Amino acid sequence: MESLSSRMLTSVVGFAIISAVVWIGWWAMLPALLFVSVMGLYEYIRMLDRNDIDVRRVSLGVFAAALILASLPMWPQAPWPGGSWREAVMTVAVAYLLVIEVIRPGERPLERVVYSVFGLLYIPWLLGYFLMLRYSPDAERGLLYFALPLLATFAADIGAYFTGHFFGRRKLAPEVSPGKTVEGAVGGLLASFVIVLALTTLTGIWSPLEALLYSILVATASQLGDLSESLIKRALRTKDSGNSLPGHGGFLDRIDSLLFAVPATYLFLHISLFSQ
């Protein structure tokens, strides 16, 4: 169990660093996302290693970098209907990972391909949405839209911690994440609703109903992001909550909520723009 002060400190420092990097824009986000992708994949590969599952590390690193680069919204729009650069990179990655096993066969080749493909989709593919959201629809409004999942996740984290600490009785998902309580989840949802309502009402972008719908979506997504990462760790029999960097905790542990909350915001935003 982490102590209150260390848990608070990690949340506040993480929030401050991410806010600063996002505020600066793509030329700070690009190296940061490349770094987080590589570190996240490193932790993933380390977990696979413990289970004797092998992947092609160099190819994984190259395609991860290509996916992050392809997510930059400054590229000339792909001229084809229904396509995108990220999609092209993913297609080439799947074909390449299969072909390299044909050319230089190793042990359990399909296992290597499937765990590589999943690693690419779980880490750099989802991280790419951070760049896409930051510039949707432009650098100015994108900053406001990015503030939503960031503040909502931060508020949910803090709100869930305090509510769970003082009122927590019933366990939420005892098998996957023993520390979470139902009361904490409700407190987190309330805290994120308050901050989303304040931000979207002040800037006049959403009605209170839209703010409520979005709060439920983002609080759910960040909880499920957190639980999904716990699931991966549990499935790969890593019980300690990520100490790949001594004293700093794992990168995946720090970003798991945002890995789901940012894409969810991006899709919510564009579906709501469509319906207007």
Place this chain on the structure above:
Amino acid sequence: MESLSSRMLTSVVGFAIISAVVWIGWWAMLPALLFVSVMGLYEYIRMLDRNDIDVRRVSLGVFAAALILASLPMWPQAPWPGGSWREAVMTVAVAYLLVIEVIRPGERPLERVVYSVFGLLYIPWLLGYFLMLRYSPDAERGLLYFALPLLATFAADIGAYFTGHFFGRRKLAPEVSPGKTVEGAVGGLLASFVIVLALTTLTGIWSPLEALLYSILVATASQLGDLSESLIKRALRTKDSGNSLPGHGGFLDRIDSLLFAVPATYLFLHISLFSQ
């Protein structure tokens, strides 16, 4: 070993059916691709079964259908930079497959997720390119562009068979596909070059150099598509070359070359359009 006449007949009938469906357009291609996706996934799941690897079948079917539908070029263009409907479906699929394991945990949950994700990318994701190529850039020229991989793969298949049959000496990839020879591969490449050169020169769309580059690409892609499918079968310890439909051979065996040749054509086409 298949006999000459049955092998010829399969190639010719397959070529005729695919040509007719593609010529008619999306309303024939959509049900055909949904059918091939479901049959391909069925064969894939059957191979996984034999290896005691479980996947969520219903979810896989639903997301496969969604990927094919999202590949229809008639959808209003996604309004966001760098995004596409296919990409959104893939993101939702990855998140959903993880979340369902959190909510209803089963045995070896991560294994289920990674083999599901790969199945989606290998079959419906690649098949989606059939629709996208057919309408790139429009229904008329898209038909011509689709004729290229179809004719090239057909010519390569026939050319490789005859050259290999009469002149074949050296094995190409004895471990993966014992029937293939180096001479056959060269004959296939020559045959597809002749037909691509004829088609693109007559319609005036490409120079002979572009036709040569494309022939090398498409002949390589279709060979590698074929070998990749052999690799998957071998990795899943299925040695018989697909008899899921008695007397008809497996669907994956019939489409493996095109699964790589069509996306390769699509990407070649758009990269060459970009460079103009």
